[in-house]
Amino acid sequence: MKKQEKKPVKELEEFGKKLVLDIEKGRNPTIDFALRSLSNVVFDTKTKTLSLGEKQQQRAFFNVSHAKKFLQTLEVAKVSKNLLDAGKHASLRDVFYMAKRTIPQSNINIVDDQVESDKALEDLELITDCSREQLNINANKMGSVAGNVIIEDARDTINWAKLGSGGWSIPSNVEDIEFKSIKAKYVIYMEKQAVYIEFKSIKAKYVIYMEKQAVWERLHEDKFWEKQNCLIVTSQGQTTRGIRRLLQRLSQEHDLPIYVLADFDPWGFYIYSVLKFGSINLAHMSGSMTLQNAGFLGITADDVTNYDLKKHFIKFKDVDLTRLKQIADYEWFNKNKAWQRQFKMMKDFGAKLEIQALSSKGITFISDKYLPEKIKKAEFLD
């Protein structure tokens, strides 16, 4: 199992000590870190992910245009340190309220809008080289999972195969936290005190990730994961960071391929694109988010023809066509013949199609025929 080497508390302390040193030496306290802007987002053709380029930025305390952001960065660092010290987690919204304090002898709040604390946290990820999750800060909780997996999480041993019709509810934070700090004058790192999710046993050949909870319930009721020896994971709509990390850990630590099942529309393609290649917003996190061995399972343009689904087409609106063009132009798609063929066919259809249209073929058509056939033929778009 690949373990995280970073110690968030130590990183935060080093960050603080560096600033104290600046002050003691009579220097302008400054923070240096990679520039997070579109001009510095590059597609790394080796790792095949969106990542940050070489450009750096500097944030200085004695600089009128930097001072507030400087303070905000320090404030969220303090909030994160408090959380780590207490062994507690908080949501992005909580962090906003914790950081929204009034600067003494003024009527100025450190942050007035969650966008400010969110951005400061993304900067802090770069400064400390720790993910927000490692800094004990969570986003939304979403999604469910089922399959032959036994994990240990927060001292409970959980069997994903024995959770009835509901499955396990995926927490917002799935990191394997190895170190916990203790409230004391000095910090002692204690390994394994607050171990989060640890995979004890996995019996599966692959993972299917689907955008729709209803499809997950279909496959779960049909015991698809049992019959096909796989895991089934869902969110609703956009994939949360918790789920992306869970998929990456399954893929990297256990060599499981991830197959993506989404609607046949530009947004379905985009879900796959983000999972596999990363996104502009999280370019600085690509290393811990992207899925090198993900494949797009469907719905494809060929499925529409092979399974006779045209009857269920939903006609394109202008916005669909615009989005399709944008996606077709992505650097990681624009020279990929198989994908360009899909984009062209979708454009020619002038229509999209939902996964659930497969239900018109029979209640369990997706579990009994569509998925087994596609997986047997290994018909994945890369």
Added chain:
Amino acid sequence: MKKQEKKPVKELEEFGKKLVLDIEKGRNPTIDFALRSLSNVVFDTKTKTLSLGEKQQQRAFFNVSHAKKFLQTLEVAKVSKNLLDAGKHASLRDVFYMAKRTIPQSNINIVDDQVESDKALEDLELITDCSREQLNINANKMGSVAGNVIIEDARDTINWAKLGSGGWSIPSNVEDIEFKSIKAKYVIYMEKQAVYIEFKSIKAKYVIYMEKQAVWERLHEDKFWEKQNCLIVTSQGQTTRGIRRLLQRLSQEHDLPIYVLADFDPWGFYIYSVLKFGSINLAHMSGSMTLQNAGFLGITADDVTNYDLKKHFIKFKDVDLTRLKQIADYEWFNKNKAWQRQFKMMKDFGAKLEIQALSSKGITFISDKYLPEKIKKAEFLD
């Protein structure tokens, strides 16, 4: 434990037989059921829920304005019968695709829009006196639960206290299905073949239902349910039918009071209103959805003052004020002095406040101080 006496397959068969009889007798096939329109929605002051009045409607096959709806009603009845016969469930979207077939020798589809199959299903609930869930049709899956409860669901025994940081993912359908039909020439009802959720053991004094997943994760991490001997349930945004039924079953079968924790805004009040008194759309389902013993725990106008939270006010927009006025005029609120006081205070504040504003008081303030104090003082709005 209160058991459902209705047998959905039997009800559907009786519905079909009645129509066959009409045809054999040379009568115009007709369906009679309660009128589902605003003019027939009444607030029942005895049960304190929104329900349907006495008005009836008739749907006849030989009536140009009824014929299509008549067919749609029969079609969804057929889909439901197929699901029950196969012992399978499907989502509302699946049902739409299953019902979207072309009438032979025509180019007319039975349904063209999900609104049509959804409405036909609501009618079918009235016709058969079975809930959509009993007819094996599910809506969205959402939400998580934790606490000292052991259930049996789909033959798995699940301990809600032993599920790590994620908790149990609540399925879309939580009915205790006692009867399963078998694919055969005649139907044999087999008790306990597909038992869904059965409560085996419950150790809790009350249930806290919260609108926000992030608040649930806060309470779960703080082991609030363990310390306070309660259950914690969340959805995200609107409460799904699955969660409403789960809460009702906990409340009715195990006499647990349900405390609602929501934002201090008109929408937070509305979440409570729907849970306790029902909604216009589901007036025909009030009996199996509403929570007689629910209480609004917070955030209240008094909390804003008592816990010094005004700093975190979010100013009202016009739409907030309009919504507040609508809610204040509801029949079940307009003579309730305690609620009218809340509405007036909110109006005077001209502002709303989020639950998470409590985080400004400390990471675990909500678990250590706010909730224990409120629950000890039993400060609930009724």
